[in-house]
Amino acid sequence: MKDVYILAIESSCDETSMAIVKNGKEVVSLTIATQMDTHALYGGVVPEIASRMHTEAITLVLDDTLKKANMKIEDMDGIAVTCKPGLTGSLIVGIECAKTLALVYNKPLIGVNHLIGHIYANNIENDMEFPMLALIVSGGHTELVIMEDHYKFKRLGETLDDAIGEAYDKVARVIGLKYPGGPNVEKLALEGNDTYNLPKPVMDDTYNFSYSGLKSAIINLVHNSEQRKEEVRRADLAKSFQVVAIDELVRKVEKAFRETGIKRLVVAGGVSANKYLKEEMQKLCDKYQAELLIPKLLYCTDNAAMIGAAAYPLYLKKEFSDYSLNASSEGDIL
Amino acid sequence: MMELYIDTHYTDLVIALLKNNKLIDKRVINSNKHSINTVNLLNEILKSNNIGIDDINLIIVINGPGSFTGVRIGVVIAKTIGYTKNISVKAISYLQALALNYNKEVIVGIRDRNGVFGGKFNKEHELIEDYFYLTNKEVESYKEEIIYSDLVDIEKVAMFLKNKDNINPHLLKPLYVKRIEVDHD
Numbered sequence: 001m002k003d004v005y006i007l008a009i010e011s012s013c014d015e016t017s018m019a020i021v022k023n024g025k026e027v028v029s030l031t032i033a034t035q036m037d038t039h040a041l042y043g044g045v046v047p048e049i050a051s052r053m054h055t056e057a058i059t060l061v062l063d064d065t066l067k068k069a070n071m072k073i074e075d076m077d078g079i080a081v082t083c084k085p086g087l088t089g090s091l092i093v094g095i096e097c098a099k100t101l102a103l104v105y106n107k108p109l110i111g112v113n114h115l116i117g118h119i120y121a122n123n124i125e126n127d128m129e130f131p132m133l134a135l136i137v138s139g140g141h142t143e144l145v146i147m148e149d150h151y152k153f154k155r156l157g158e159t160l161d162d163a164i165g166e167a168y169d170k171v172a173r174v175i176g177l178k179y180p181g182g183p184n185v186e187k188l189a190l191e192g193n194d195t196y197n198l199p200k201p202v203m204d205d206t207y208n209f210s211y212s213g214l215k216s217a218i219i220n221l222v223h224n225s226e227q228r229k230e231e232v233r234r235a236d237l238a239k240s241f242q243v244v245a246i247d248e249l250v251r252k253v254e255k256a257f258r259e260t261g262i263k264r265l266v267v268a269g270g271v272s273a274n275k276y277l278k279e280e281m282q283k284l285c286d287k288y289q290a291e292l293l294i295p296k297l298l299y300c301t302d303n304a305a306m307i308g309a310a311a312y313p314l315y316l317k318k319e320f321s322d323y324s325l326n327a328s329s330e331g332d333i334l
Numbered sequence: 335m336m337e338l339y340i341d342t343h344y345t346d347l348v349i350a351l352l353k354n355n356k357l358i359d360k361r362v363i364n365s366n367k368h369s370i371n372t373v374n375l376l377n378e379i380l381k382s383n384n385i386g387i388d389d390i391n392l393i394i395v396i397n398g399p400g401s402f403t404g405v406r407i408g409v410v411i412a413k414t415i416g417y418t419k420n421i422s423v424k425a426i427s428y429l430q431a432l433a434l435n436y437n438k439e440v441i442v443g444i445r446d447r448n449g450v451f452g453g454k455f456n457k458e459h460e461l462i463e464d465y466f467y468l469t470n471k472e473v474e475s476y477k478e479e480i481i482y483s484d485l486v487d488i489e490k491v492a493m494f495l496k497n498k499d500n501i502n503p504h505l506l507k508p509l510y511v512k513r514i515e516v517d518h519d
Contacts, residue, residue, distance in 0.1 A: 048402060048514045052507075055406050059417040059504050073418055089403050092369050096407050099373040100414040104387045323373040 004315060007065070007076045007101070008308030011094030012086025012114045014045045016057040018065040019304035020076070024312025025124060027305045029069035030298075033057045040179045044169070051089035058097050065304075073105050080311030082304075083111035083321070085140065085331030092327045099323050110311040111321040114302075115141055115333050116151070118268035120310035121295035121303075128293065131262050135253060136333075137277070138269030139165035139182075142209045144252055145333065146260065150313040153334050156256055157207025164245055165271050167211035171241050174222050175234045186274055189242045192235030196221070201248045207256065214244055246277050250284050257288045266293040273300040336385065337392045339488050340376075342368045342408035343400030343428050344444070348488075349375050351383055355492040359383055368407045376411070390421055394495060397425040398509035399451040399465065400444070405508040416503030423503050424495045429453035430461065432483050434490045443480035449473065451511050452480055459494060467512040 003022055010017040014035040020028040035053045039045045066072065081098035083091060095111075102109035119134050128147075133156075136143045142159040162170070165182055172181025177188065199217050202210045218241060225232045253265060265285060271277060272294050285292040299306055314320075339350040347368050350360040361379050363371050380387065395412035398405040409425075416423035432442045433455035439462075443452040449469040456462050468476055 042516050046514075046516050049516070051402065051406060052510075055410060055413075056507055058410060059413045062414075063417065063504070089406075092403060093406060093410055095369065096373065096410040097414045100376075100411045101418065103373055103377055104415055104419060323377055324370045326367075326370050 004077045004312065005071070005075055006078045006080050006110070006308045006311050006315060007073065008080040008112070008304040008311060009094040009098050010082045010114070010117070010302055010304040010307045011054045011058070011090050012082045013090060013302055014039055014050050015302045016054045016061050016094075017302065017304035018061050019308050020065060020069045020071060021305055021308025021312070024120075024309050027124060027308075028071070029065050030303060030305045031061050031064040031068065032303055033061050036180060043173070043179050045087070047087045047089055050087055051093060054090050054093035058093055062097070073101060073107075076105070076107055078108040078110050078311065078315050078320075079105075080110040080112050080307050081325075082114045082117065082307050083325055084113055084328035086114055086327070086329065088327040088329050095325055095327055099325060103323060108315065108318075108320040109322070109325060110314050110319070111325045112307045112310050112314070113331050113333055114307075115143075115269070115331060117306040117310040118272075119147070119266060121268060121299040121306035122266040122293040124299055124305060124309050125296065126293050128266060129264060132264035132266055133253065133256050133260070133262050135249060135265065135267045136269045137164050137249065137267065137271035139163060139169065141269060142211070142249075143333075144207050144256060146262065155334055157209065157252060159209040159211060160202070161210050161212035162215060164209070164211055164249070165269070167215045167245060168271070170215050171218050171238070174219050175232065175237060182271065182274070185238045185242065186276065188235050189238040189276070192233065192237070192239035194240045194243045195233070195236045196240035198240050198244045200244060207252050209248060209252065211245065214241065242276055246274070246280055249277065250280050253281070254284055254288075257284070257290060263288065263290040264293070265290055268295070270301050273297055335391050336389050337394055337492055338390045339394045339491070340372075340408045340412055341396040341428070341486070342372055342404045343396045343398055344404060344446070347371055347375060349379050350488050351379060351385065352488065352492050355489055355496070357489055360488065368404050372407050372411060387415065387419055387421075390415075392422045392424060394492060395423065395425050395506070396428050396431065397506065398427060399467070399511040400428065400446065402508070402510060405510070409506060409508050413503045413506050416506070422500040423506055424498055425501055425506055426491060426495060427453065427465070427509050428486065429465065430455065430459065431486045431491050433459050434494055435483065435485065435487060436481070441478055441480050443482050444484070445482065450480065465509065465511045
């Protein structure tokens with residue numbers, strides 16, 4: 001069969017990224033222009049600034065991606081773009097660029113769900129086999145799903161309130177760590193011990209997650225300590241939080257291993273970059289003799305290569321989008 | 335010489351084709367759904383005039399001010415075509431485009447929900463003071479006369495831009511004028 005080259009565009013949050021992906025697996029070139037330093041000045045992503053920076057970067061990122069691959073848009077078989085979920089103003093920048101390229105070069109347009117992109121980051125250097133469990137952990141999502149085949153999902157559970165990445169960011173703020181909160185909490189936790197007795201998230205028997213109670217407990221703890229003029233052992237608190245937050249993920253995945261009999265797990269989303277999460281999931285998978293896939297660090301965070309990987313099955317099925325493709329802040333994978 | 339005109343700065347989405355600065359087709363969609371409509375409309379106008387993108391010699395884009403997202407849509411399309419197809423791009427603000435209707439020194443304004451974007455132009459239609467944005471309250475106490483109009487003559491715009499330089503598509507960006515408020519951490 002002829003090789004399929006897809007130009008993929010990702011602009012859902014604070015990274016302008018493009019990639020050329022061959023047959024859904026081989027990353028021919030990847031460019032990521034991050035805005036992280038700018039948003040760090042404001043303690044978090046400012047949507048309007050993100051949209052402005054995407055607009056300024058978009059053709060430069062395209063130029064870089066094409067040059068690194070030594071390819072032209074004419075060589076592409078399709079144009080893929082993240083269309084949901086994300087910041088709509090930011091998504092629109094990537095979408096308009098993609099639609100224009102699709103029109104001008106008469107290429108199929110493929111709208112891709114960002115979360116499914118995170119899952120397919122695991123298919124770049126490994127081969128996903130079905131059925132498998134997929135744990136999606138990011139700033140906006142915490143979900144456990146069964147994937148029976150390409151684009152066939154069945155949800156087991158999801159967060160009832162905050163996403164795990166959101167909880168990391170809020171804890172970072174409360175204990176005075178800078179944006180991006182998640183990686184900074186993880187770093188600080190390395191210096192601490194699990195000494196704080198924090199409440200376990202959901203004690204029920206479902207596959208759902210909940211992180212708002214844990215977050216509130218930490219906010220109260222810090223607040224009360226300040227009032228009593230007691231010192232908060234920040235590293236210990238970071239560690240204690242991380243243990244409870246991640247153990248909850250482990251507990252639910254273990255339940256799924258036991259109840260579904262599935263022996264494969266992929267972890268997807270920004271929080272999959274967390275080392276403690278990786279270690280604990282590896283231990284669990286060893287215990288159940290299950291296979292664990294976690295993307296390499298470069299593909300854990302937002303990037304267009306995963307969008308190209310996720311677009312490939314849609315390309316094969318000819319599930320193309322028309323020029324009415326629009327951005328959406330919501331984006332259920334089911 | 336074939337020119338493509340794109341204006342997405344506010345509720346009227348306008349795409350037009352000109353040949354040697356004479357209008358040959360103009361399409362307008364009034365909506366707040368430019369992100370859905372713009373590339374569709376571009377496709378439609380090219381098709382029905384039997385024109386390929388490679389027949390276009392110049393893209394004229396309104397680069398603002400107005401709706402932030404709206405302006406970005408036109409600008410991103412112009413940048414993308416300009417860069418990939420190596421087609422010349424020229425940008426003009428909607429205020430300057432309006433000023434072309436007056437052969438005298440003039441302050442032109444366009445309203446949005448919360449206030450007025452304005453610019454002062456000399457009789458040669460060049461901007462003589464920085465663009466400004468006044469809230470509806472500030473406008474009440476503004477001393478000088480602001481002329482509001484919403485009618486851009488696209489042929490005049492094309493003629494005016496004839497002697498202006500092209501802009502490198504990579505450097506083309508929206509003219510926002512209005513500041514955004516964010517707290518520093």
